[in-house]
Amino acid sequence: MTKYDGVIIGAGHNGLTLAAYLSLAGLKIAVIERNSQVGGGTSTQEPLLPGYRFNLHSNFFMGFGNSPLINDLQLHRYGFSYIEPLVQQAATFRDGSCVVIHQDLNKTCDSLSRFSKTDADTFRDLYHLYAVKMRPLLGSMMYNAPLPIDQLKDRLSGPEAKEFLSHAEHDLFSVVEKYFVDDRIRTLFSSYMHVIATENQPGAGMVFPAIFSNVMGFTLPVGGAVSLPNALLRILEKGGGKVFLDSDVREIGLKNGRASNVILDDSSVIEANYFVASAIDAPTTMNMIGNELFSHEVQKKLNNWHWGNHSLVTLHVALRDRPIYKSREFDPDIDSAFNIFFGMDTIEQVKQCFKHCEDKQFPDVLMGNGACNSSVDSSYAPAGGHSAFWWPFAPYEVDGSAQNWDEQNDYYMECILNVWREYAINLQDDNVRGKFLFTPLDVERLNINMRGGAVRMGAYIPSQLGINRPHPELSSTRTPIEGLYLCGSSSGNGGGVNGAPGYIAANAITEDFSINRPWKPVALPEWKN
Known part of the structure; x- marks a missing residue:
């Protein structure tokens, strides 16, 4: 029997964040991981x-430069760094036009003005307010x-706070239509709103301010997403802690009503002094x-957890030359864009894509975003090569069964590549050195708790956001069981x-x-004006 101050189940970036902080506080922490490597949703491989x-999962670290982890944990000392590209995002359309989002606000508004001066002015106002x-x-x-809505309202006052809270009255499409008038710009931001696995339900518009605040704050981790959990692991090990790899937890043990240990599949026990x-x-x-041990309401909620109607299917390609988009003739700055959306030209196409996902069909409209990471950070590919990907939205169960992702893998891969070729002019066979499809079924295989390919470990819908994630009785990370805490992606925030x-x-x-x-600690939320 092995004993630590605390035991954490799961060595993804959330579990390792907790481990790193508590190591700084002087605790000796054990982290149990069923896979053969750390990372979870922040994994990097050379397949x-x-x-x-x-x-293979997370790529765009949205707004990470504003995270307290950077300075609190001094992550740079442990091998983590990131790049914040000057040309952040773009959306390219079939007619060869494109919208480009820069770190430079004036350049962004110039790009938007080519479609709508009104929308450019709105973007500027929203950026100043939320970002x-x-x-x-x-x-x-x-x-x-997360705070209960009544407590949050007590802490927020004034016209800006009222506008902030009003987003809960909208769904994803109506909140975009509230602000923007041009169809192309509406299409871009409607797609952008879905990227975090938000589903179009009344009230889902509440995510708009947070998502919009990061529209010009996308970062790429140098060397791969796994550099973050690796840095956190080094902090843990420096504090005397340990990660147990290839170890599956079978049961959380109780002693006198308190969570006190974990029992592994091999029946070994790891004891916890505190939690x-x-x-x-x-x-x-x-x-x-x-x-x-949980209330009937919690049991009902978690037993009916909504994992999501859509996942992502990712086409990864090893290239000789980076993708060149035909819309460079419209705006050459797209050559430098980091995150690029394509596949959709109208709001109706966006709606059609997600309707097909909900109906478990391979979408007629393949749409999503991707990047050529090696254009931003050369460590992602060897000299004379590039690594790129595109992840359109897709259902877990496709055309009747999730197994179709395996059985018809080549077919789906060619469908996706052919759509990409409609926008990029140089993705012919002589430029593609290798390709593979990472499907929603593969998402679940690599991370078993991303059931049904749920890349966020549960859909972003109003009943699973804020204090409702996963349930009001659990949203503070504390649980009704003494000594048991939640800190995964299905937890609050x-x-x-x-x-x-x-x-x-x-x-x-x-x-x-x-x-x-x-x-x-970060101060409690408050806004008075």
């Missing part, structure tokens, strides 16, 4: 050819446990410790690469056990 590196003025509020909301925290999905965690669930859990655990923190 095609040597030197061609691909991020600049209200940035501290959005950061405090991200890195604190057990789960960085895997909440439904599985509940089953590991016993459904009967989880689902993206931000470390928020791990950070929130670290503050909760240090508070509950009166452990001194060598960091200053």
